Amino acid sequence: EAQVTQNPRYLITVTGKKLTVTCSQNMNHEYMSWYRQDPGLGLRQIYYSMNVEVTDKGDVPEGYKVSRKEKRNFPLILESPSPNQTSLYFCASSLYRGDQPQHFGDGTRLSIL
Amino acid sequence: AQSVTQPDIHITVSEGASLELRCNYSYGATPYLFWYVQSPGQGLQLLLKYFSGDTLVQGIKGFEAEFKRSQSSFNLRKPSVHWSDAAEYFCAVGPNDMRFGAGTRLTVKP
Numbered sequence: 539e540a541q542v543t544q545n546p547r548y549l550i551t552v553t554g555k556k557l558t559v560t561c562s563q564n565m566n567h568e569y570m571s572w573y574r575q576d577p578g579l580g581l582r583q584i585y586y587s588m589n590v591e592v593t594d595k596g597d598v599p600e601g602y603k604v605s606r607k608e609k610r611n612f613p614l615i616l617e618s619p620s621p622n623q624t625s626l627y628f629c630a631s632s633l634y635r636g637d638q639p640q641h642f643g644d645g646t647r648l649s650i651l
Numbered sequence: 652a653q654s655v656t657q658p659d660i661h662i663t664v665s666e667g668a669s670l671e672l673r674c675n676y677s678y679g680a681t682p683y684l685f686w687y688v689q690s691p692g693q694g695l696q697l698l699l700k701y702f703s704g705d706t707l708v709q710g711i712k713g714f715e716a717e718f719k720r721s722q723s724s725f726n727l728r729k730p731s732v733h734w735s736d737a738a739e740y741f742c743a744v745g746p747n748d749m750r751f752g753a754g755t756r757l758t759v760k761p
Binding site for chain 2: 573581638
């Protein structure tokens with residue numbers, strides 16, 4: 539089954555403790571992206587990747603890092619999380635940039651205290 | 652830059668009544684347009700999409716949307732709302748680096 543898998547689904551942590559949210563897709567997609575969803579703001583893109591070792595900033599990249607060492611994986615790294623990064627995060631993928639619609643993961647709810 | 656505006660933050664309709672959710676977009680070229688639904692605590696589900704062709708698009712769960720280029724709009728409609736339609740609805744524009752609207756929360760009264 540074609541899917542985008544995010545882990546963990548829920549996480550409560552504390553300020554400053556590094557964390558990684560993993561994202562994996564099994565569709566051999568080149569394009570992957572991360573979004574955060576906040577009330578009243580909809581989804582905003584954090585980072586995207588057009589292929590292995592090719593990543594670029596989205597609209598709200600501050601405080602986040604990503605890497606794309608393998609085609610299937612696109613982890614989101616919060617080196618020093620802060621409370622304003624408490625949000626619902628979605629990973630998405632598509633065959634290439636501009637291919638639509640994207641496939642979305644089920645989301646990861648992060649709470650940073 | 653591309654953007655999406657959903658003017659209504661919250662809409663309440665009675666079960667069985669008709670529904671229209673508004674979406675206005677800004678995009679420099681021919682847009683790809685989408686409506687997603689998110690039930691409480693759930694992920695995003697694609698309701699329908701418009702890429703080209705017929706401007707009236709049919710989706711899942713009895714929803715439809717109409718693309719009006721002259722008005723830069725892509726409003727979502729349903730003739731008769733069911734209680735299970737209560738959710739948050741997002742309009743989005745693409746194709747590259749999608750932009751989402753802020754969402755419209757739909758409440759359905761019995």
